Amino acid sequence: MTESKKMEEKILSIRDLSISFQTALGRVDAIRGVEMDLYRGETLAIVGESGSGKSVTMKAVMGILSSNGVINSGSIDFSYYDNHEKIDVDILKLTKKHMRSHINGKHIAMIFQDPMTSLNPTMNIGAQIMEGMIWHKRANKKEAYQRALELLELVGITDAKKRMKNYPHQLSGGMRQRVVIAIALACNPDLLICDEPTTALDVTIQAKILELIKDIQKKMNISVIYITHDLGVVAKVADYVAVMYAGKIVEKGTVDEVFYDPKHPYTWGLLSAMPDLDTFDDVLYTIPGSPPNLSHKVEGDAFADRNIYALNIDHRLEPPMFKITDTHYAATWLLHEKAPKVEMPQALRDRIDRMLKEASDDGK
Structure with a gap:
């Protein structure tokens, strides 16, 4: 860990997390020894193909694993503040009731990819934003109403008073996602988890939503985890990237390290695609x-x-995480000192050189 990291405040630390599911076809080892850290104010992007374990890992953080999920090993240490007092907990040791009452919505909030599955079609927008504040913060209705108006304005919804009375079906997809973000922010969470938050939106709205989350993160100094398969999203928002494959993290590092100097063949494949x-x-x-x-x-x-x-x-032994820099690690035998020298494909090298040039030109 670098000296600067030691000075920062770690809010999430996952160690040796292994999760399996009992299915009709037998036991599925979905998460196999995941380890990751997140510091206050940072953005971590978890990337990989569908089924790589991204969402399952974050559902474990939220304490919302499905009933057939079994935690085989590991810890999820979470640090947060309650009435200015710092509290450290291992989420895996908390009951579901405690998670619902004290953590979810209040200290860890989640934005899902389809806002219509997150919003109640029978409640107006205002009531849905106020609900968390009344439940978790014990706010009275007047305080909650005022804060809900402020949140709608914060997420860029005009004519907030009118929108408070609207129902989800009366809003566009982009506006619904903004409302979901407002609900997630209602209790000033320490950690915001975004599960493919822009997948259901068109490209122009996607960019606005990503910029919005970034702006709010700076204002509120919250930590953000993105779950995504879209590396274009990662480049725009992340400080750090964890690449997942088959229930394990196979490469992790700063966004520049993983984008411009990837070491794992799977990361090469994702970037080439x-x-x-x-x-x-x-x-x-x-x-x-x-x-x-x-x-x-x-x-x-x-x-x-x-x-x-x-x-x-590779067909006999699982590779360990090889250290490339203080922040960059990859689990591939190609990094072993006795391995043959293998470079990334030339087409990818050319693409990365173009990306670097564009980034340099944009910085001028």
Whole structure:
């Protein structure tokens, strides 16, 4: 850990988290030894294909795993303030009732990808924003109403008084997502988890929502975790990136390290699969094969069968996290001192060089 990190305040620390699900087809080991840290005011993006374990990890943080989920090992240490007193808890040791009453909505809030599944169609917008404040903060209706108006203005909704009386179906998709953000912020949470928050929106609205969350984060000094498969989103919002594959983090580092100097072949594949207007290829790159079936025991590196750079050892032994810098780590045998020298594909190198040039030009 760097000296600057030691001076900052860690609010979330996940260690050796392993989660399985009992299904009709048997036990599925969905999360296999996840470790990550988050500091106050930081933005962490968790990226990976569907089924990589991103959402399950964050549902464990929220204490909302489905009933067939089993925590096999690990801890989720969370630090927050209540009446100016710092409180440290291991979320995995709390009851669901305690999570609902003291943590969810109040200290950890979540924004889901489809606002219509988060909003109650039978309640007007104002009542839904006020509800959390009345329940968690013991605010009276007048205080909650005033704060709800302020929140609607904060998330960029004009004519807030009129909108307070509207029902979800009377708003556009972009406005509904802004309302969901207002509800999430109602109790001044320490941590905001955004699960694909812009997937259901068109591109212009996406950019506005991402900018909005970024602005609010700065004003309120809250920590944000994005769950996404869209690396374009990551580049715009994240400080740090964790790349997940088959229930494990396979690469993590600063956004610049993971974007401009990726070391894991899976990260190379994800970056190569990003749409690029400057490429001359007619066909968009896709990572060959499919993720492994986690109801079967994974031998060696879970990515080995899809990895054209796989070594013999990949099929036998799981790679450890190799340290690249103080902040950059990757779990690939290619980083072992005795491994053959393998560089990222030239097409990706060219793309990254273009991205670096564009970033440099934008900074002028």
